[in-house]
Amino acid sequence: MTEATFDVVAIGNAIVDILAQADDAFIQEQGMTKGSMQLMFSPADADALYAKMGPGREVSGGSAANTVAGIAALGGRCGFIGQVADDQLGQVFAHDIRAAGIRYNTAVRAGEPTTARCLIFVTPDGQRTMNTFLGASQFLPEAALDRELIASGAILYLEGYLWDPEEPRRAMRAAIDIARGAGRRVAFTLSDVFCINRHGDDFRKLMADGLIDILFANENELLALCQTEDFEAAVERAAGQVPLVVVTRSEKGAIAVKGGQRFAVAAEPIERVVDTTGAGDLFAAGFLHGQAQGHGVETSLKLGALCAAEIISHYGARPEADLKTLAAEKLG
């Protein structure tokens, strides 16, 4: 096994987020499930919902992409693989991820559909409700995988969301083989309860087959994955199959289980929750950076909580503050 030249290589949907404020009545009227991610299958659906949206701001997003952006902001070396179209939003995505210092060289895809957009409605409580048009992102082909990049990352990080479209799902499986073949660890985030409802069998099989080394979930996702309503039972079940399980619990902080030992961290106190978009993604960023730096689980959890707190204090899921300095202050 050669030494890893990247800390984390992620594969995920390459999305530009469009964020706007909305009230709870709007979320209800539109039949959205608050706090979840819903797919929009046609450009017409996406346009119709966009027309109902308030004035927006655009920030690059995508769950795994947000995570590597966070790790890079902390000083980690990252790569990203994800599909954009040959359009302005694709240029924005590619610019932002490269400007964050991340290796990104997935070739753009010509023609329709456009680059993925996620229409995010942020309610006054800071909760985000997402509506994603996957666009070009759902056509990430196995052939687009940079095998060398994947093999050179200490950790391969995958998002559950990518299981929805067929081509990326195939690509994910191939990427897992490449990473494991190179002796790397595979980290996986469950993404969303509805996503688990759609692909739980696949996710459970990945775990049962011992293909996942680090699992990220929030409470509800873990319950859905383990098909139980008992949190402790769910944690036990997941920890029985995955060497390192990390569960975020919003304002209750997060826990992790490794080798039968359980660790916990409280949520960082913050002045005002502006927009929770990316909270889980940035928690994963802090945690993975801690792992990559050789820190223990406890310190990794602390870094996760710190990054999550930064991201929910402003709009958008890419860090605005100097995470490196914040982390140095925190860890002393």
Next chain:
Amino acid sequence: MTEATFDVVAIGNAIVDILAQADDAFIQEQGMTKGSMQLMFSPADADALYAKMGPGREVSGGSAANTVAGIAALGGRCGFIGQVADDQLGQVFAHDIRAAGIRYNTAVRAGEPTTARCLIFVTPDGQRTMNTFLGASQFLPEAALDRELIASGAILYLEGYLWDPEEPRRAMRAAIDIARGAGRRVAFTLSDVFCINRHGDDFRKLMADGLIDILFANENELLALCQTEDFEAAVERAAGQVPLVVVTRSEKGAIAVKGGQRFAVAAEPIERVVDTTGAGDLFAAGFLHGQAQGHGVETSLKLGALCAAEIISHYGARPEADLKTLAAEKLG
């Protein structure tokens, strides 16, 4: 003269801002003048600078467009005229201005160049340094003017920036004729010192010809326009030709002169200046809304200061807070 159905109709560059953090060293290295607006004449120049920029966030901008977005957020009825291209950034601009409740029906322009972009570097002190690629915006033809819309606005609001390209300059002059022919007031913002250096003669002639009813400037712009270093002399000179002169003075607040009487307002105290982009635009919004609502100069100045304070407390030049409620609280 028929009753006006719009409070303010604005004509301006239709721009999407791309904002990123930068340090002072970068501004210097790039040979930019901190705090100013510089034009980029080719798409290649724009792309080259974009490549050097950090991760960005996109928010609709354009000076006069920001102003009407502010007025609309305060509850005013507004229209906007400005040229975008048939591309994704054009869709973003059109969506955002319509979503703000503003009448906007300028037809998109097919083919090259793209919709205007402004690359805005925000330094740690909150100051913004702008680099604009005018793109489609510079091809706003006189034929695109909605004459009925202009004639139905109590105030026509124009930005000095539009004097740079030839076609919009012609359109501006025609719009002034339409507005004055309909018995409306014409408000004009000087935009930028360098812009005045380029077009001061035109601006001075507009004033001398009695075509401007309300003039907006900051201190440096007024000095450049009046070709003096003496602030009092400049105020006097401008007030001799324009019935209502409004001068913003950053942290010193703002003054206005009307009918020989001078009014002043202090700057609103704010916790932290995040990004001054749009401060002048939103000051104009508050002031013009006050005027449209029939308030006196003093109250109009207060509204201006309030809106400017809101906009500099976050990234981007479009309001995020509920300006209407803020204004109601402020004015009691």
